[in-house]
Structure formats: C-alpha cells, structure tokens
Amino acid sequence: MKKQESSRQNLTPPAEPEGILLRDAFPILTRKVYGKPLVYLDNGATTQKPHCVIDAITEEYLNVNANVHRGVHYLSQEATRLYEEARETVRAFINARSTSEVIFTRGTTESINLVAATFGEAFMHEGDEVIVTEMEHHSNIVPWQLLQARKGIVLKVCPITDDGLLDLDALPKLFSPRTRLLACTHVSNVLGTVNPVREIIQMAHAHDVPVLIDAAQSVPHMPVDVQALDCDFLAFSGHKVYGPTGIGVLYGKEQWLDKMPPYMGGGEMIGKVSFERTTFNVLPYKFEAGTPDYVAARGLAVALDFVRFIGMDRIAAFEHELGTYAYEQLMQIEGMHIYGPGPSPVISFNLAAHGDGSSFIHHLDLGTLLDRLGIAVRTGHHCAEPLMHRLGIEGTVRASLALYNTKDDIDALVKGINRVRQMF
Ligand code: PMP
Numbered sequence: 260m261k262k263q264e265s266s267r268q269n270l271t272p273p274a275e276p277e278g279i280l281l282r283d284a285f286p287i288l289t290r291k292v293y294g295k296p297l298v299y300l301d302n303g304a305t306t307q308k309p310h311c312v313i314d315a316i317t318e319e320y321l322n323v324n325a326n327v328h329r330g331v332h333y334l335s336q337e338a339t340r341l342y343e344e345a346r347e348t349v350r351a352f353i354n355a356r357s358t359s360e361v362i363f364t365r366g367t368t369e370s371i372n373l374v375a376a377t378f379g380e381a382f383m384h385e386g387d388e389v390i391v392t393e394m395e396h397h398s399n400i401v402p403w404q405l406l407q408a409r410k411g412i413v414l415k416v417c418p419i420t421d422d423g424l425l426d427l428d429a430l431p432k433l434f435s436p437r438t439r440l441l442a443c444t445h446v447s448n449v450l451g452t453v454n455p456v457r458e459i460i461q462m463a464h465a466h467d468v469p470v471l472i473d474a475a476q477s478v479p480h481m482p483v484d485v486q487a488l489d490c491d492f493l494a495f496s497g498h499k500v501y502g503p504t505g506i507g508v509l510y511g512k513e514q515w516l517d518k519m520p521p522y523m524g525g526g527e528m529i530g531k532v533s534f535e536r537t538t539f540n541v542l543p544y545k546f547e548a549g550t551p552d553y554v555a556a557r558g559l560a561v562a563l564d565f566v567r568f569i570g571m572d573r574i575a576a577f578e579h580e581l582g583t584y585a586y587e588q589l590m591q592i593e594g595m596h597i598y599g600p601g602p603s604p605v606i607s608f609n610l611a612a613h614g615d616g617s618s619f620i621h622h623l624d625l626g627t628l629l630d631r632l633g634i635a636v637r638t639g640h641h642c643a644e645p646l647m648h649r650l651g652i653e654g655t656v657r658a659s660l661a662l663y664n665t666k667d668d669i670d671a672l673v674k675g676i677n678r679v680r681q682m683f
Contacts, residue, residue: 295633303659345560359542366507370494375402377519385411445477451603502562506555523548604660
C-alpha cells in the first residue's frame with residue numbers, strides 16, 4: 260500500500276479550522292472570477308475540494324486503476340482493498356455497526372430512491388403511509404410520490420411553524436397503524452433548521468415506525484452517529500462534505516437491508532445466475548450493481564479523514580460562530596428578510612425592493628449582481644418548492660458556509676448586497 264501512504268502524507272489539515280492555512284488546502288479558492296477574488300458561499304449546493312482529495316483521485320488513476328471485486332490481478336486487488344478501506348472509513352465516520360450497513364450510492368438522491376423503491380417494495384401496500392415534512396428537499400418528496408403512483412401509498416406531511424421549526428405538536432398526530440416510515444431531513448437546506456431527529460426517531464420507534472434521515476446537510480457540518488441517533492436509514496452525499504461528485508452513502512440497519520430486495524440488477528449484486536434462478540450477494544453488495552465509482556469512494560474516504568482530523572465538533576463550532584456573525588451583519592441591512600429560526604451556516608434571505616417592504620428584489624437579480632462582484636450564492640427554490648409555498652415566496656438568495664469561509668467573505672457579501680440595494 261505504498262501508493263496509498265504517499266497520498267495520505269498529503270493529508271495534513273491545519274492546526275486551526277480558520278484562516279489562511281486552511282484556505283490554502285483548497286486550490287480553487289485562489290481563483291478569480293470576473294477579475295475579482297472568488298467569494299464562494301454556495302456550499303449547501305456543493306463544497307470545494309482540498310488538495311488531498313484531488314491528489315487521491317489523481318493518484319488512483321495514475322497508479323492503481325482496475326475494476327474492483329473482479330480480478331485476481333494485483334491492481335484489481337489493490338483497488339478492491341482501497342474501495343473496502345473507504346467503506347470502513349465511512350463506517351467509522353458515522354459509527355455504523357458494520358460495513359455491511361454502508362452502501363455506496365451516487366448520492367443522497369439515489370440513497371433515498373433506493374429505500375423508497377426497495378423498502379417500499381418489501382413493506383408497503385396500498386393505503387400504507389409515509390410521513391415527510393414540509394421542509395424536505397425534492398429528493399425526499401418525489402421518490403415517495405413515485406411510490407405513491409406505483410403502490411397507492413399515502414404521503415402525510417408534518418407542517419412547520421412560522422418560525423421555521425418542525426411542528427412537534429402536529430407530528431404525533433400523523434402516526435397511524437398504517438404508518439410504515441418517517442423520512443425527515445436532519446438540517447434544512449433552506450432554513451438551516453436543525454431538526455431534533457433523536458427525539459423524532461424515539462417518537463417514531465414508539466409507534467414501531469422506522470426512520471430515514473436525510474443527512475445531506477448535516478454530515479458536512481456536525482458529528483453524526485447513526486447508533487446514537489438509532490436511525491434506521493441515513494443518506495448523505497460525498498460532494499457536500501469536500502469529497503468528489505458521484506459518490507454518496509446509504510446507511511441502513513442490517514435488519515432492514517437484509518429483508519429488502521435488490522435495487523438494480525447486474526454484476527456484483529448476484530450470488531449465482533442462471534436463466535432459471537438467480538440468487539443475490541450478501542450485504543452491502545446486494546445493493547451495489549455494476550462497477551461502482553471506486554475512485555470517488557476513495558476520494559470520499561480521504562475527505563472524511565480530512566474533516567475528522569480537523570474535528571467535526573470544531574467545524575460545527577466554527578461554522579456556528581461564522582453563521583452568527585453573518586446573520587448579525589446581514590440583519591443590519593435595510594430591507595433584509597431572513598428565513599428560518601436563527602443563526603446557522605445556511606442563511607436564506609430576500610431583500611426589499613422598496614422602503615415600505617411591499618416587494619422583494621427578485622432573488623435571481625440579486626444573485627446575478629452578486630455574481631458579478633465575484634460572490635457565489637444560490638438563488639431559487641433550492642429544490643424545496645413546497646417549503647417556498649409555505650413561506651409564500653418563489654425563492655430566496657442563499658448563502659451557505661463551509662469550514663474555509665472567513666469573516667472577510669461575509670463582509671464582501673454584505674458590501675455586495677448594499678451595493679445592489681443602492682442600484683434599486
Ligand atoms: N437533501 C438535502 C437536504 C439537500 O440539501 C440535497 C442537495 N441540495 C439533497 C438532498 C440532494 O443531494 P444530491 O443532489 O447530492 O443527491
């Protein structure tokens with residue numbers, strides 16, 4: 260494993276999760292857009308990649324590349340070992356009991372679709388119910404609607420309060436003897452709300468209802484321990500946690516995964532194949548048909564090592580502090596309207612177009628003008644149209660922070676918004 264060691268030597272996170280050293284780990288942050296320094300505040304959509312992740316990907320293609328699990332030859336065995344080591348890194352990172360419970364997917368979306376399709380196939384019938392919340396991303400709504408169309412299940416929606424919190428008084432009333440699953444986001448990608456998922460899981464389990472957690476926006480920002488949460492399924496994406504695109508994870512309790520049918524058919528997920536009868540592989544391979552993105556899996560493992568080395572608690576504390584600074588600075592802008600329960604590393608807002616606050620500057624205009632100043636923010640419905648309906652708006656501008664952001668980034672955003680304000 261000489262090659263792997265050489266790559267890991269590049270994994271030298273800085274002593275402090277703030278400042279120039281850490282930014283240095285992310286080469287893209289030095290680039291300019293429109294001749295201006297890049298201020299990257301679209302981390303909820305995807306994060307930038309540190310050198311160690313880029314190096315690991317390059318090194319795997321340079322030195323190791325071979326298909327996994329298939330070959331007797333040296334490279335294939337080395338690639339397989341790295342792939343399975345990556346699975347172990349993920350297991351340890353989320354504290355799963357076993358690597359059998361860690362399935363590599365393309366991302367959160369595929370992970371949730373996998374559960375909807377296969378858990379739905381095994382355990383749901385017409386009239387059975389799935390509970391979701393009003394603050395879900397489309398990827399935790401539409402897979403259930405597809406199941407609704409296929410099987411006639413019923414979707415029940417837990418509302419949010421005017422403060423952008425889950426309505427925990429309404430939630431208990433949604434359970435019925437027909438409830439088969441509760442699927443809920445850990446952190447809202449729009450409001451920044453951190454849902455009390457431990458309590459929600461306890462409540463659901465008291466009704467014998469398993470829970471799927473969409474952890475796309477939590478795994479990159481806080482410690483997540485699947486055993487402590489006692490969730491039944493948990494999904495996240497590599498690209499939002501400084502890893503490559505095209506790789507994600509589905510964690511599932513073995514007791515459920517064992518009983519669920521395969522998602523896709525093909526190579527690797529089988530035991531024996533004949534035209535008469537095919538048997539399936541053991542976990543987790545039963546759910547990994549075809550050639551997996553083993554290079555991205557390794558990149559993800561290096562990314563998780565990177566954040567683990569810095570410390571998820573430190574990252575959470577740092578981002579909370581920076582989010583609080585951003586919140587306070589943004590709130591001082593005249594006409595500013597921030598959505599959600601309060602300071603968080605995800606800040607969605609609109610800006611009044613007139614002094615009387617009767618209408619907002621269109622979020623797309625605001626985002627486009629900020630872009631010309633070198634500031635990358637997200638605009639639109641953020642794949643959460645039902646939440647936009649609830650808020651009575653079409654979209655927002657969203658600034659979302661990561662561990663390499665600084666107060667200077669926030670100051671640039673505030674200055675940019677003030678400039679746009681003057682133009683209107
Ligand atoms: N859930 C949440 C809360 C998200 O923020 C996102 C990405 N914006 C997703 C799911 C989907 O993630 P991906 O596109 O990586 O599958």
